[in-house]
Amino acid sequence: MSEQSPISDIPEALVSAALTERSVSITLDAELYPLQAVYGASYVFLDRCYVFLDRPEPGRLRATLSAKQAVEEPEALRQLVGEFANELLSCAWRHQVTQDNRVAIETVTVQAIAGAMGEPSLDDLADFDFTDEALDDPLGIAQSWEEKHGRKTPAEAEGERGEEEASA
Amino acid sequence: MTTTATELRFHREVYSGEAIDQAVKTWSNFAEFELSESDQHWIVKLTPKHEPAAARIIGEFGNYVLGLTVDRGGVQ
Amino acid sequence: MRPINLVEIQPRSGTQAFFRWRQIGEDTILVTNLEGNWLILTRDEFTQFARGEVPPDSPFHQRLIDKNFLRSHYDVQAAAERVKARKYFVHGGPLLHVMVVTLRCNETCVYCHASRANMDAVETDMSPETARKAVDLALSSTNGFVTIEFQGGEPLVNFPVVKEIIEYATERNKEIGKRLEFTMVSNFSLLDEDKLRYLMEHKVQLCTSIDGPEELHNAQRKLPQTHNAFQAAAKWIKRVNEAYVEMGLDSTLYHVEALMTTTKATLDQYKQVVDTYVGLGCKTIFLRPIDPFGFAERARLRLEYPRSKYLEFYRNAVDYMIELNKQGVEILERYAAIFLTKILRGEDPNFLDNRSPAGAGIGQLAYSYDGNVYTCDEGRMLAASQDDTFLLGTVDTPYRQIVGHETVRAMTIATNLDQQPDCVNCAYNPYCGTNAAYNYKAQGSIFGRMRDNNVCAVHKGIQDYLFEKLAENDPQVMKIFDRWTTIRPREHFVQEPDA
Numbered sequence: 001m002s003e004q005s006p007i008s009d010i011p012e013a014l015v016s017a018a019l020t021e022r023s024v025s026i027t028l029d030a031e032l033y034p035l036q037a038v039y040g041a042s043y044v045f046l047d048r049c050y051v052f053l054d055r056p057e058p059g060r061l062r063a064t065l066s067a068k069q070a071v072e073e074p075e076a077l078r079q080l081v082g083e084f085a086n087e088l089l090s091c092a093w094r095h096q097v098t099q100d101n102r103v104a105i106e107t108v109t110v111q112a113i114a115g116a117m118g119e120p121s122l123d124d125l126a127d128f129d130f131t132d133e134a135l136d137d138p139l140g141i142a143q144s145w146e147e148k149h150g151r152k153t154p155a156e157a158e159g160e161r162g163e164e165e166a167s168a
Numbered sequence: 169m170t171t172t173a174t175e176l177r178f179h180r181e182v183y184s185g186e187a188i189d190q191a192v193k194t195w196s197n198f199a200e201f202e203l204s205e206s207d208q209h210w211i212v213k214l215t216p217k218h219e220p221a222a223a224r225i226i227g228e229f230g231n232y233v234l235g236l237t238v239d240r241g242g243v244q
Numbered sequence: 245m246r247p248i249n250l251v252e253i254q255p256r257s258g259t260q261a262f263f264r265w266r267q268i269g270e271d272t273i274l275v276t277n278l279e280g281n282w283l284i285l286t287r288d289e290f291t292q293f294a295r296g297e298v299p300p301d302s303p304f305h306q307r308l309i310d311k312n313f314l315r316s317h318y319d320v321q322a323a324a325e326r327v328k329a330r331k332y333f334v335h336g337g338p339l340l341h342v343m344v345v346t347l348r349c350n351e352t353c354v355y356c357h358a359s360r361a362n363m364d365a366v367e368t369d370m371s372p373e374t375a376r377k378a379v380d381l382a383l384s385s386t387n388g389f390v391t392i393e394f395q396g397g398e399p400l401v402n403f404p405v406v407k408e409i410i411e412y413a414t415e416r417n418k419e420i421g422k423r424l425e426f427t428m429v430s431n432f433s434l435l436d437e438d439k440l441r442y443l444m445e446h447k448v449q450l451c452t453s454i455d456g457p458e459e460l461h462n463a464q465r466k467l468p469q470t471h472n473a474f475q476a477a478a479k480w481i482k483r484v485n486e487a488y489v490e491m492g493l494d495s496t497l498y499h500v501e502a503l504m505t506t507t508k509a510t511l512d513q514y515k516q517v518v519d520t521y522v523g524l525g526c527k528t529i530f531l532r533p534i535d536p537f538g539f540a541e542r543a544r545l546r547l548e549y550p551r552s553k554y555l556e557f558y559r560n561a562v563d564y565m566i567e568l569n570k571q572g573v574e575i576l577e578r579y580a581a582i583f584l585t586k587i588l589r590g591e592d593p594n595f596l597d598n599r600s601p602a603g604a605g606i607g608q609l610a611y612s613y614d615g616n617v618y619t620c621d622e623g624r625m626l627a628a629s630q631d632d633t634f635l636l637g638t639v640d641t642p643y644r645q646i647v648g649h650e651t652v653r654a655m656t657i658a659t660n661l662d663q664q665p666d667c668v669n670c671a672y673n674p675y676c677g678t679n680a681a682y683n684y685k686a687q688g689s690i691f692g693r694m695r696d697n698n699v700c701a702v703h704k705g706i707q708d709y710l711f712e713k714l715a716e717n718d719p720q721v722m723k724i725f726d727r728w729t730t731i732r733p734r735e736h737f738v739q740e741p742d743a
Contacts, residue, residue, distance in 0.1 A: 050227030101262035112327035
């Protein structure tokens with residue numbers, strides 16, 4: 001690999017940037033730029049650059065952008081650093097705006113949309129396996145109290161009492 | 169005519185292993201692949217099948233893996 | 245264009261309702277929200293909005309409230325109503341049923357994506373039995389509207405089966421009660437007065453292809469040497485339009501429309517193309533870029549072009565059409581009309597390749613001559629090159645198995661723009677769509693990658709152009725655009741079942 005030249009005047013919060021003949025490597029503070037924002041920014045450059053992401057050490061991410069076309073001017077690669085920083089900030093901001101408005105987005109969407117398949121037919125219902133677990137139920141809401149706490153249902157307790165009496 | 173092998177090390181915390189598997193399948197017409205792993209990386213040794221396009225194949229493959237990883241919402 | 249620099253602006257979240265943005269000019273930033281409302285902002289306005297520093301008593305603040313861009317005043321009910329209006333199409337099943345009644349064609353088009361066959365290939369004709377089963381399947385759709393579209397090859401080559409479909413569907417519909425329509429895409433060269441009379445009597449909407457001026461058209465769409473493809477199409481466009489007038493129909497509403505396919509040769513001839521269409525009495529041009537299916541792939545070195553060139557052609561052509569409109573000439577561009585209907589009216593014209601999720605499998609089905617059923621016509625075209633990825637079943641497969649097929653589900657997910665990494669951030673998300681079969685063919689997966697996707701480039705480019713015009717806010721242009729989005733229903737073509 002050819003010697004790297006550092007770039008001065010990189011935007012704030014990018015840890016460092018360095019360029020070679022054809023590529024620029026940008027090291028980021030992963031606390032300030034979550035991985036989702038880095039993904040989003042990197043994605044934007046996929047048509048112009050070869051993009052490679054790495055984690056050189058905990059708390060850091062590194063994005064290496066290599067120009068696809070022959071680079072005439074080193075300035076073009078320096079510009080990429082600024083563009084990438086801009087895009088990173090854009091993605092981080094978007095991410096925050098989406099988080100802020102997540103409930104509204106979901107509410108609007110659920111209210112607006114319904115399905116397109118029409119009602120199931122009697123044949124569809126006959127084919128359906130009702131013994132399958134239909135729901136994810138992380139809070140155990142669909143569980144009976146007995147299932148949740150390992151206790152017997154009244155019917156099970158009744159059955160056991162009957163067996164004990166029969167064997168006594 | 170095949171070229172020399174290039175090793176790409178995809179960090180497990182950044183790239184999805186399934187994305188790599190899918191990318192390898194899609195790109196199998198353009199390169200030979202050997203897969204291995206370390207504690208931190210998915211390691212892909214790829215040998216482009218077409219010398220004049222070797223750099224492009226390597227670069228586009230890397231982009232493809234990143235694209236598929238992003239499609240999946242990143243590393244879970 | 246000096247890009248917006250967010251590092252300088254230092255945006256702060258907290259005041260903005262969910263929105264997306266795109267810089268479309270030096271001092272022109274478009275913002276759109278979840279339900280498709282939009283505003284054009286200056287740099288200063290965008291900076292204020294981004295920082296949450298819009299003065300509360302300002303007209304700008306009121307504009308933001310009116311269009312639902314502020315968290316503090318966000319109207320969930322209004323947003324839900326608008327989203328519901330935009331997405332009404334998910335409530336119904338396949339509307340469009342493309343019936344490929346034969347692969348035989350008497351014309352050879354250089355970009356043919358239909359995998360046409362020679363005129364002696366009678367084994368590629370759909371049989372009447374298969375046709376009836378296809379009709380049964382189509383009329384099983386949960387959609388109250390069903391359009392059967394005849395395609396090929398050249399559908400007139402198998403006219404007996406065209407008639408069988410029309411008559412059988414009309415008869416069956418008496419008990420089923422759909423709003424049924426028929427359309428046909430034909431090169432017109434095999435029309436005669438008898439066929440025309442039949443098609444007029446049975447209210448079949450006719451559509452043809454015109455690639456531009458005669459020389460260009462004939463260079464790309466070849467009939468046997470003694471025939472002139474352009475002259476044949478032009479003759480019958482005129483005759484069909486006369487027939488509508490003879491029936492007492494309003495000629496401004498009822499006339500033949502034509503489609504074109506943009507090839508490399510078209511790019512320098514925008515004016516000639518538009519003038520040709522106007523000269524033929526057409527009121528709509530659909531400036532479709534070439535697609536990668538069928539012959540076009542083989543001939544791509546000769547026919548294909550960078551999408552930037554296409555967009556340059558597009559802008560020139562539509563600018564010219566706008567000038568003609570100002571002079572009273574009625575001519576609109578179909579892509580523009582589709583996008584503007586969504587942007588200006590908050591409605592979706594349900595163009596199946598340009599909606600989210602796309603229509604493959606849930607809005608349309610394609611029935612091949614051999615009885616195979618595909619998600620869309622592109623899926624059928626891929627099958628012609630031995631790729632059955634988009635095959636759903638046959639005309640004997642029950643309807644719910646067809647539309648509930650895992651391929652349909654996959655394509656619906658893949659074309660939902662809210663899961664696409666690029667589209668989820670794009671300001672054009674509320675108005676746009678992608679094509680899963682195209683993505684698969686061009687990029688190796690039904691999801692595609694929008695960054696370097698030609699369909700995305702075209703959609704973004706057209707919307708950039710339209711929003712630049714909307715930002716200019718020229719009253720004459722706005723009036724023209726309003727006219728382009730006015731959909732006047734053509735009730736004559738609806739086959740109402742007898743009472």
